[in-house]
Amino acid sequence: xxxxxxxxxxxxxxxLSLEFPTYDGAVKALDGVTIQVGNAEIxxxxxxxxxxxxxxxxAATRLLPEGRYKITQGTIRLFGRxxxxxxxxxxxxxxxxxxxxxxxxxxxxxxxxIRIGKQLVGVIRRHEAISRAAAETVAANILSDMLIPExxxxxxxxxFELSGGMRQRVLIAxxxxxxxxxxxxxxxxxxxxxxxxxAILRLIQGRARRxxxxxxxxxxxxxxxxxxxxxxxxxxxxxxxxxxxTRAVLDSPQHPYTRALLRCLPERVxxxxxxxxxxxxxxxxxxxxxxxxxxxxxxxxxxRCHAKPQSTTLTGGQVVACWQRSKSQTHVSNEA
Amino acid sequence: xxxxxxxERSLTALAxxxxxxxFLWYLxxxxxxxxxxxxxxLLVIIMVIGAPLIAPYDPNKVMLSSRLLPPSSIHWFGTxxxxxxxxxxxxxxxxxxxxxxxxxxxxxxxxxxxxxxxSGVVGGMFDSAMMRTMDVVLALPALVxxxxxxxxxxxxLFNSMLAVAIVRIPAYVRLSRGQTLSLRERIFVKASRTFGxxxxxxxxxxxxxxxxSPLIVQATLDLGGIVLIAAALSFIGLGAQPPTAExxxxxxxxxxxxxxxxxxxxxxxxxxxxxAMGCNLLGDGIRDMLDPRxxxxx
Amino acid sequence: MDATPLLSVENLAxxxxxxxxxxxxVTSEVHAVNNVDLVVLPGESxxxxxxxxxxxxxxxxAVxxxxxxxxxxVVVEGHDFAATSGRQKTQIRQKMQIVFQDPQSSLDPRLPxxxxxxxxxxxxxxxxxxxxxxxxxxxxxxxxxxxxxxxRLAHEFSGGQRQRIAIARALSTDPExxxxxxxxxxxxxxxxxxxxxxxxxxxxxxxxxxxxxSHDVSLVRHFCDRVAVMYLGQIVETGPSSAVFDHPxxxxxxxxxxxxxxxxxxxxxxxxxxxxxxxxxxxxxxxxYYRERCLVSSAxxxxxxxxxxVASIGHDVKTxxxxxxxxxxxxxxxxxxxALRLEHLA
Numbered sequence: 010x011x012x013x014x015x016x017x018x019x020x021x022x023x024x025l026s027l028e029f030p031t032y033d034g035a036v037k038a039l040d041g042v043t044i045q046v047g048n049a050e051i052x053x054x055x056x057x058x059x060x061x062x063x064x065x066x067x068a069a070t071r072l073l074p075e076g077r078y079k080i081t082q083g084t085i086r087l088f089g090r091x092x093x094x095x096x097x098x099x100x101x102x103x104x105x106x107x108x109x110x111x112x113x114x115x116x117x118x119x120x121x122x123i124r125i126g127k128q129l130v131g132v133i134r135r136h137e138a139i140s141r142a143a144a145e146t147v148a149a150n151i152l153s154d155m156l157i158p159e160x161x162x163x164x165x166x167x168x169f170e171l172s173g174g175m176r177q178r179v180l181i182a183x184x185x186x187x188x189x190x191x192x193x194x195x196x197x198x199x200x201x202x203x204x205x206x207x208a209i210l211r212l213i214q215g216r217a218r219r220x221x222x223x224x225x226x227x228x229x230x231x232x233x234x235x236x237x238x239x240x241x242x243x244x245x246x247x248x249x250x251x252x253x254x255t256r257a258v259l260d261s262p263q264h265p266y267t268r269a270l271l272r273c274l275p276e277r278v279x280x281x282x283x284x285x286x287x288x289x290x291x292x293x294x295x296x297x298x299x300x301x302x303x304x305x306x307x308x309x310x311x312x313r314c315h316a317k318p319q320s321t322t323l324t325g326g327q328v329v330a331c332w333q334r335s336k337s338q339t340h341v342s343n344e345a
Numbered sequence: 346x347x348x349x350x351x352x353e354r355s356l357t358a359l360a361x362x363x364x365x366x367x368f369l370w371y372l373x374x375x376x377x378x379x380x381x382x383x384x385x386x387l388l389v390i391i392m393v394i395g396a397p398l399i400a401p402y403d404p405n406k407v408m409l410s411s412r413l414l415p416p417s418s419i420h421w422f423g424t425x426x427x428x429x430x431x432x433x434x435x436x437x438x439x440x441x442x443x444x445x446x447x448x449x450x451x452x453x454x455x456x457x458x459x460x461x462x463x464s465g466v467v468g469g470m471f472d473s474a475m476m477r478t479m480d481v482v483l484a485l486p487a488l489v490x491x492x493x494x495x496x497x498x499x500x501x502l503f504n505s506m507l508a509v510a511i512v513r514i515p516a517y518v519r520l521s522r523g524q525t526l527s528l529r530e531r532i533f534v535k536a537s538r539t540f541g542x543x544x545x546x547x548x549x550x551x552x553x554x555x556x557x558s559p560l561i562v563q564a565t566l567d568l569g570g571i572v573l574i575a576a577a578l579s580f581i582g583l584g585a586q587p588p589t590a591e592x593x594x595x596x597x598x599x600x601x602x603x604x605x606x607x608x609x610x611x612x613x614x615x616x617x618x619x620x621a622m623g624c625n626l627l628g629d630g631i632r633d634m635l636d637p638r639x640x641x642x643x
Numbered sequence: 644m645d646a647t648p649l650l651s652v653e654n655l656a657x658x659x660x661x662x663x664x665x666x667x668x669v670t671s672e673v674h675a676v677n678n679v680d681l682v683v684l685p686g687e688s689x690x691x692x693x694x695x696x697x698x699x700x701x702x703x704x705a706v707x708x709x710x711x712x713x714x715x716x717v718v719v720e721g722h723d724f725a726a727t728s729g730r731q732k733t734q735i736r737q738k739m740q741i742v743f744q745d746p747q748s749s750l751d752p753r754l755p756x757x758x759x760x761x762x763x764x765x766x767x768x769x770x771x772x773x774x775x776x777x778x779x780x781x782x783x784x785x786x787x788x789x790x791x792x793x794x795r796l797a798h799e800f801s802g803g804q805r806q807r808i809a810i811a812r813a814l815s816t817d818p819e820x821x822x823x824x825x826x827x828x829x830x831x832x833x834x835x836x837x838x839x840x841x842x843x844x845x846x847x848x849x850x851x852x853x854x855x856x857s858h859d860v861s862l863v864r865h866f867c868d869r870v871a872v873m874y875l876g877q878i879v880e881t882g883p884s885s886a887v888f889d890h891p892x893x894x895x896x897x898x899x900x901x902x903x904x905x906x907x908x909x910x911x912x913x914x915x916x917x918x919x920x921x922x923x924x925x926x927x928x929x930x931x932y933y934r935e936r937c938l939v940s941s942a943x944x945x946x947x948x949x950x951x952x953v954a955s956i957g958h959d960v961k962t963x964x965x966x967x968x969x970x971x972x973x974x975x976x977x978x979x980x981x982a983l984r985l986e987h988l989a
Contacts, residue, residue: 057831202694232904275865286836540763
């Protein structure tokens with residue numbers, strides 16, 4: 010997986026484990042997470058609530074509360090640099106110029122007392138030495154790029170005057186305004202309506218493709234992720250259980266969890282028919298089960314699953330962490 | 346099977362107790378000041394209840410032979426101008442001072458919470474009228490009202506307590522009304538309404554239990570201030586009447602001897618200071634404890 | 644109608660005061676629900692689909708009596724809900740229970756599960772604590788909880804279990820109609836499937852009717868017999884689920900369906916110009932409410948549209964059965980051309 014090309018990966022996380030110490034003990038939020046995001050690649054991070062998808066990216070951009078977490082093993086590289094040892098000034102430079110984040114709730118991410126235009130210009134000028142007038146032109150251009158009608162009027166508005174969809178577009182504009190190399194979109198459309206969601210997805214994808222920006226797209230909704238991502242990572246209880254090219258994962262899911270997740274969706278079954286559901290609940294990360302974390306809910310589990318499953322690479326580029334797959338596919342992985 | 350059930354139950358009870366104790370220990374390490382406050386209040390409560398057992402002398406026994414003695418092993422805090430043992434008077438004084446403070450908080454809190462919750466639930470004109478009345482009450486200075494009541498009904502500890510209690514009511518009305526208004530919009534209260542619950546039912550089962558925590562914090566914090574006010578009232582002669590031992594009154598009579606017999610006013614004054622401080626420390630601590638982010642679970 | 648409806652909503656409108664002048668007089672109003680008619684028959688599930696701000700939540704609150712309607716009636720088994728009082732009102736309330744979206748906030752954090760489940764019975768009165776506990780145990784088991792859960796507090800449960808508690812509570816008075824206000828949108832998909840399965844099972848066993856509110860089109864298609872699509876407080880299209888979802892006649896329904904993310908279609912197939920946002924509901928548009936966003940608006944759209952059967956206005960819809968055609972109503976007179984143009988665009 011090491012890069013041979015001249016440019017380092019936008020984001021490369023190797024075998025990252027992270028815990029949150031609490032009164033009841035350490036919550037093992039991440040356990041051996043490995044994620045590679047290449048340049049100009051759109052990668053999806055999918056999982057249910059509490060699976061560690063946001064924690065992963067927040068650890069990479071050091072947005073977790075300092076002193077409240079502990080990285081127990083593994084490395085993080087943002088464009089080849091280690092964010093965990095950066096000085097605060099370096100980190101600020103990196104966050105603005107190289108990486109920006111779009112959050113789920115657009116209202117919290119905008120300052121309610123400052124006009125939209127001023128906030129945008131502020132962000133642009135912090136990272137680029139240009140005049141106010143030039144920055145305003147840049148801001149207006151980005152806003153119209155986001156299909157916002159009358160950008161000049163929007164720039165004069167306060168955040169509360171805009172609808173949720175509009176605010177999210179402004180935030181996406183803000184994220185793209187400094188031409189970062191990597192954008193982390195953390196559930197950017199979850200709070201929005203479906204008709205607006207489609208437009209926002211299209212904007213993110215279009216802009217990223219044009220500017221060659223890498224995107225990490227976090228969502229609990231596998232259908233949303235599948236629409237814009239090149240590759241997918243499926244997370245469960247702080248581990249990556251399966252990854253690979255989007256179509257491959259959707260068309261031939263290998264991990265029992267991925268399969269169950271896809272079968273839970275009502276769109277592939279007869280109306281009123283029993284939906285497949287996953288029995289049981291997500292393990293308690295204070296005291297996770299031995300071996301495969303999915304074992305207590307898995308219908309295919311056997312004795313081997315009491316040991317932690319190793320990742321197996323399949324022919325199509327899919328990587329799956331499951332004992333059942335490693336048996337049947339051993340010869341494939343040897344050939345590859 | 347049936348044999349094991351009681352055993353299991355006591356086992357879980359023991360485990361629960363242990364986890365509670367463990368949590369207390371966790372809290373102690375986090376904020377030792379809370380524990381200091383707790384110990385002070387505990388001490389004061391023991392003093393109030395066990396005054397006859399703790400005090401070495403009768404607080405009102407005059408012994409002219411031993412007037413104005415300095416602190417010694419016989420009279421720990423010294424004696425006053427008629428030879429009464431000051432330590433005993435301070436211990437007994439806790440009954441008047443702290444008893445009064447507890448009563449004041451109890452009265453103003455129960456009246457205030459009732460009116461506040463009612464105001465929040467009923468709303469409309471009733472609510473507006475209630476809040477304007479409270480604004481008027483809030484504008485009355487406690488000491489002046491106490492003086493007016495003393496003038497009208499004669500000076501006594503009860504009358505001045507009443508005055509302070511009345512003036513403290515609006516704080517509880519506002520707090521509990523605010524709590525009620527925010528709880529009223531919570532879905533579980535709305536759900537209860539769809540089941541046909543009356544205002545009274547919602548008040549009893551949903552609003553009061555959920556509004557209680559911030560009220561307890563407010564009451565504990567208030568207690569410190571009220572100990573001071575009660576002492577101040579007695580100091581200017583509107584509270585406890587002689588010969589009743591009361592901290593404020595003790596400080597007041599000790600004032601004339603402050604230069605030569607420093608112990609007379611100092612020890613009752615220290616008692617007031619320490620008690621008020623204890624209440625504040627405990628109140629702050631409880632507020633932190635009730636903060637859901639600190640709870641033992643989650 | 645061959646069967647007497649369990650619930651019928653007649654010409655219901657809800658308006659909230661938006662702004663007031665100095666003298667407290669209302670100067671503008673928020674039109675949350677605009678003249679909605681709907682009917683729920685015994686044993687069926689009616690879905691209401693729409694985006695945020697379309698008035699579906701206000702509609703539910705008006706039906707359950709949390710919001711007073713500005714005009715119109717809510718009729719439960721032949722009784723006007725607002726006109727009844729006392730014992731009769733209590734009885735009507737028992738017939739109709741609600742499950743809210745967020746089980747975290749719909750359960751009192753300080754009451755144990757058995758008290759939560761039996762709260763409607765406790766309010767009604769006349770049952771001893773022991774009887775309530777017994778009933779709570781029965782209900783808990785019927786929704787898949789265990790009896791040892793009865794003494795715990797709500798925060799000790801996962802989201803899915805909390806929603807089971809909320810469902811058990813709604814079932815406590817043996818209602819005939821359950822109003823489900825986005826019951827799974829706060830849950831993960833795997834848990835959503837468990838809850839949906841539970842609701843379908845309860846419907847089969849108890850013959851319940853559901854009024855199911857959701858923004859999730861594929862869930863409504865799976866769950867409901869009939870569906871009503873809401874836009875700006877109005878029902879713009881209604882009919883059997885299969886007819887509405889497979890052959891949408893209103894341009895808005897078509898846009899909505901096309902925007903739903905799915906594993907099958909990719910993003911490129913959705914036309915960007917179709918997506919837009921709800922107009923302000925303080926000033927209602929003149930004429931057809933969807934006119935400003937509509938791609939196919941033409942002459943006649945400046946008039947307010949009425950709901951009419953798809954067949955009667957010449958929609959060339961390939962609805963398979965006759966019954967479906969007569970129930971499939973749409974508030975658009977150009978629906979058929981819209982469908983054709985959409986096909987051209989795609």
